[in-house]
Amino acid sequence: MFGGGHGGHGGPVHGGPVFGTAMPAFSPQALTAYGLPALPGMPRGGNMGMLAGLPGLSMSAIGQAQAQAMAALGASGIRLSGQQHHQQQVGNVLLVSNLNEETVTPDALFTLFGVYGDVQRVKILFNKKDNALVQMTDGQQAQLALAHLDKLKLYGKAIRVAPSKHIGVQMPKDGQPDAGLTKDYSNSPLHRFKKPGSKNYQNIYAPSLTLHLSNIPANISEEDIKVAFEEKTGGAVQAFKFFAKDRKMALIQMASLDEAVSALIAMHNYQLGDANHLRVSFSKSTI
Numbered sequence: 001m002f003g004g005g006h007g008g009h010g011g012p013v014h015g016g017p018v019f020g021t022a023m024p025a026f027s028p029q030a031l032t033a034y035g036l037p038a039l040p041g042m043p044r045g046g047n048m049g050m051l052a053g054l055p056g057l058s059m060s061a062i063g064q065a066q067a068q069a070m071a072a073l074g075a076s077g078i079r080l081s082g083q084q085h086h087q088q089q090v091g092n093v094l095l096v097s098n099l100n101e102e103t104v105t106p107d108a109l110f111t112l113f114g115v116y117g118d119v120q121r122v123k124i125l126f127n128k129k130d131n132a133l134v135q136m137t138d139g140q141q142a143q144l145a146l147a148h149l150d151k152l153k154l155y156g157k158a159i160r161v162a163p164s165k166h167i168g169v170q171m172p173k174d175g176q177p178d179a180g181l182t183k184d185y186s187n188s189p190l191h192r193f194k195k196p197g198s199k200n201y202q203n204i205y206a207p208s209l210t211l212h213l214s215n216i217p218a219n220i221s222e223e224d225i226k227v228a229f230e231e232k233t234g235g236a237v238q239a240f241k242f243f244a245k246d247r248k249m250a251l252i253q254m255a256s257l258d259e260a261v262s263a264l265i266a267m268h269n270y271q272l273g274d275a276n277h278l279r280v281s282f283s284k285s286t287i
Contacts, residue, residue, distance in 0.1 A: 090139050090142050090143045090146060090163045091139055091142065091163060091164065091166075091167060092120075092135060092136045092137065092138050092139050092141070092142050092167075092168075093133055093134070093135045093136070093142070093163075093164040093166045093167065093168065093169060094113075094133070094134045094135075094136065094142050094145060094146060094161055094162065094163065094164055095131065095132075095133060095161070095162050095163070095164040096109065096131065096132045096133070096134055096159055096160070096161050097130065097131045097159065097160045097162075098130060098157050098158060098159050098160050099124070099129070099130045099131065099132060099154070099155075099157065099159055100130070100154065100155035100156055100157045101124075101129035101130045103155040103156075104124065104129075104132070104154070104155060105124075106122040106123075106124060106132075106180075106181065106182070106183040107183070108154075108265045109122045109124075109132055109134055110122055110183070110185050110188070110190075111190075111264070111265045111268050111269075112149065112154070112261065112264070112265055113134050113136070113145050113149065114190065114191070114192060115145075115148075115192070115204070115264070115281060115282060116141060116144040116145040116148055116149070116204060117136045117137055117138075117140075117141020117142065117144055117145055117193060118136065118137040118141065118188075118191040118192065118193050118194065119134060119135065119136060119137075119185050119188075119191075120135045120136065120137060120169075120184070120185060120186045121133075121134075121135040121168075121169040121171070121182070121183065121184050121185060121186070122134050122135070122169070122182070122183050122185070123169045123181060123182040124181040124182070125181070126177060126178060126179065126181055129181070133164055133166060133169050134169075135168060135169040137193070141193070142163070144204065145161065146161045146162070146163070148204075148206050148207065149161050149207070150162070152207055152257075152261065153257065153258045153261070154258075154261055154262075155258075155262065156258065169182070171184060190268075190269055200281075203281060205281075205282045205283060205284045206282065207257060207260065207261055207282050208257070208260065208282045208283055208284065209238075209253050209254055209255075209256070209257055209260050209286075210251055210252070210253045210254075210260070210282075210283040210285055210286055210287060211251070211252050211253075211254070211260060211263060211264055211267075211280050211281065211282060211283060212249070212250075212251060212280070212281045212282070212283040212285075213225070213249060213250045213251070213252060213278060213279070213280055214248060214249045214278075214279040215248060215272075215276055215277060215278055215279045216242075216247065216248050216249065216250060216272060216276070216278065217272055217273040217276045218247065218248075219273070220272050220273065220276075222240050222242065222250075224272075225240065225250065225252065225272075226240055226252070228267070228270065228272070229252060229254075229263055229267060232263075232266045232267060232270065233254075233259060233262050233263045233266045233267070234262075235254050235255060235256075235259030235260075235262065235263055236254065236255040236259070237252060237253070237254060237255075238253045238254060238255050238287075239251075239252070239253040239287035240252050240253070240287070241287050251283055251285055251287050252287075253286070253287050260282075263280070264280045264281070264282065267280050268280040268281075
């Protein structure tokens with residue numbers, strides 16, 4: 001009903017080449033082909049252990065560099081052999097449960113999960129509306145979304161996010177009851193990660209009280225934005241600050257994490273001017 005059969009959990013994640021031990025030696029300069037920074041001192045073949053004998057380098061520093069390299073590669077859809085096994089088990093479809101069926105919509109899930117990858121389709125189950133399937137572009141993005149959103153409170157309920165056995169989300173057939181609960185977003189202009197090496201990969205953070213705002217028109221004031229957030233979300237704005245060097249960006253802090261999550265969903269792509277739509281993401285900063 002939901003996909004073309006059952007996806008196995010033991011195979012590799014699709015969506016990018018797999019680099020294994022049989023591959024030619026891996027050059028750090030290859031990172032730049034994917035819009036990623038080359039890591040200085042990374043030996044060919046990716047063997048960080050070779051660096052252990054060099055003066056001034058600890059094994060912990062080497063491990064951190066290796067983790068950073070793998071995370072950067074993973075964000076671009078490349079998987080190296082030796083990554084944690086449970087990450088390889090995640091396909092591109094997630095099962096989301098314990099949703100607030102009175103409030104949740106496909107668009108809300110598209111916006112929230114879209115913080116961590118490009119959502120292709122969303123299906124809220126017709127006969128069990130507190131459950132949904134969310135199809136990401138690839139398994140790496142699904143893994144990011146699962147890691148950041150599982151047990152997050154959304155509209156007053158702690159949602160659960162888990163890998164799904166389905167390999168895709170099918171649109172309803174003609175005459176099949178759906179009530180608008182299944183939506184295709186494959187051509188959405190709101191995808192954050194369409195460009196390889198996008199800077200958005202460097203700004204992926206866990207849900208937070210503080211939200212990062214961008215694309216703010218020059219004629220919009222702090223009061224305009226605070227009023228819009230409170231009217232649209234029903235939440236309370238605790239703090240606000242424009243960026244000193246770029247007034248097109250700002251930070252806004254909500255009273256609770258639940259309110260911040262709801263505010264991101266409600267205000268991302270909110271029209272602030274004739275041609276300006278607000279961009280909202282979670283921030284690691286505080287005000």
